Amino acid sequence: MTDDGASPRELLMEACRRNNTSLLEEVLADLAAAGGEKATEHVAKVLNEARDGIGNGLLHMAASNGSYEVLDVLLDQEGLEIDEFDRLEKDTPLHKAVRYVNSLSPNEWEAGHPIVDILVDAGCDPRIRNKAKLRPFDLVDPRNTELRKMLQQAEFTMMAGADIVQEDEEDGAAGSGSESD
The missing domain is CATH 1.25.40 (Serine Threonine Protein Phosphatase 5, Tetratricopeptide repeat)
Structure with a gap:
């Protein structure tokens, strides 16, 4: 080595x-x-x-x-x-992935989307802002609607995650309440 x-x-x-x-x-x-x-x-x-x-x-x-x-x-x-910052721009790896996709020609964007997707799936937080106060979503080329949707969905999932868990617990609690009667 x-x-x-x-x-x-x-x-x-x-x-x-x-x-x-x-x-x-x-x-x-x-x-x-x-x-x-x-x-x-x-x-x-x-x-x-x-x-x-x-x-x-x-x-x-x-x-x-x-x-x-x-x-x-x-x-x-x-x-x-997974959400560490770089020294210059305070970008996370997810910011860098979006910049990578933006560097591709529009007909190659779809091939770059898995880079963003794997980071999102691993739990990278799309709500984190860099030094310029920009989220990864804010960096996406406006013409890349698929990537914009992907990141919007990731943000929604992170924000709604606690609500979804809470709803499941409430449903479970309602069921167990009837058993205790």
């Missing part, structure tokens, strides 16, 4: 840039082995602290480069921070 002298952080960044899951899995295995009994915590610490020269974390790097397979592997890692 370190034949060229690259550090684990550098190798992780390269895996994110190039969507190289083989390299990523090799580095993760080496980190887990080096962590011993606390392998999970060690891996999470290295993943969460890995930054490039301008403050992008691994998820930022993978989202910015459309590295779907790497995102899939990273998001399976226990303890990974």
